[in-house]
Amino acid sequence: MRLIRGTKEGRTTSLQWPSASGSTGPLYQNQFDAMGRVSAMVDSSTGYTQATATYGVANELLGLTYFGITESRSFNSRLHMTEQSISGLMDLHYNYPTGPIMGRLRPLPTALRAKR
Numbered sequence: 001m002r003l004i005r006g007t008k009e010g011r012t013t014s015l016q017w018p019s020a021s022g023s024t025g026p027l028y029q030n031q032f033d034a035m036g037r038v039s040a041m042v043d044s045s046t047g048y049t050q051a052t053a054t055y056g057v058a059n060e061l062l063g064l065t066y067f068g069i070t071e072s073r074s075f076n077s078r079l080h081m082t083e084q085s086i087s088g089l090m091d092l093h094y095n096y097p098t099g100p101i102m103g104r105l106r107p108l109p110t111a112l113r114a115k116r
Contacts, residue, residue: 011036014044035059041066 004014004027012030019025028050031040037059041051051066058079064071074083076096085091 009036011038 004016006012011032014027014029016027017025027044029042029044030038031042033039033055035055037053037055039053040049042049051064053061053065054063056062056075060073060075060079060081062073062075069086069089071084071086073081073085076082078096080096081094082096083091083093
């Protein structure tokens, strides 16, 4: 990947991937929402939206759709991610203990449950 264009604020507005043969690949344009967050990535040659992102009120990333896959994320009241899932492929749950070590993930065997 190589950066093609950016803004003074440091936003990447477009990027281009090399193709498998080493020649120039597709050029993707990033779109931004009113808060300046990346909201979509569009293939400039086809106009097809390759990826989208949705955010919560605290800028937490709630969902991603990319190349036909939809990923969703859930958060608790402290904005700790509690679930990350891709329908039919992955369903991860994150558990956080209460008490003196509040905010840390539990050890992996009890913190993550993946679908099989």
